[in-house]
Amino acid sequence: MTQLTGKATVKVDGSELLTDVDSTLNLGGFSREFINGPRGPQGYRETPEAPSLTSTVRHTDNTNLISLSRITGATVIFTTDTGDAYVLRRAAVTDTVELSGGNIRLNFGGMGVERL
Template sequence: MARLGGTISIKVDGEIYNAVGNFTYNLGQPLRAGLVGPDGVHGYSETPQIPFIEGEIRDRREISLETLQNLTDATVTLELANGKVVVLRNAWYASEGTFNTEEGNGAFRFEGLSGEEIR
């Protein structure tokens, strides 16, 4: 049996961040929606989506949250337990920047111009 989930690694411009919990991502492929009329299905439309990687990270003394939150034109990589790597290019920080003190974690969301899955 192959490992499908579990351990992940998150990097921004090569710097590793401590991932917390579940991360989600979207490669930004067009979203298709069916078009229907009273005479039946006509086809579909496509709407662009913004590629993103999001989850939570742990705050560490070594990282600057201000620098993280001001990043633009970054490369973000999410390495998955199944061996895939999701790459987000020309990315910007897209979270409000709220972190908590109880567990020292906060929202992490980068959006970019392109997303790619490497196998």
């Protein structure tokens, strides 16, 4: 029987983060907006979108919130439990870091993404 992806791990510059199972990888590329005229759709407009990754990280006594907030130029590897893996190159944390209920929501953007 085929295994389906159920969880993923996230590594930043070789160090695995203690994450929840809800990490989300967006490959980026182009978003398309369809433009309507008086008779209906006339075409679409493309807007470039950077690849991104969102993950919930658990807070422990070893977690350095300031270091997490300063991540730039990082190599971020997203690996699923089925063995599929992607690398986000020259990644940076895009939003301010906030600790809430023992969790930290990290949003990364990157200059490119590749499948390993």
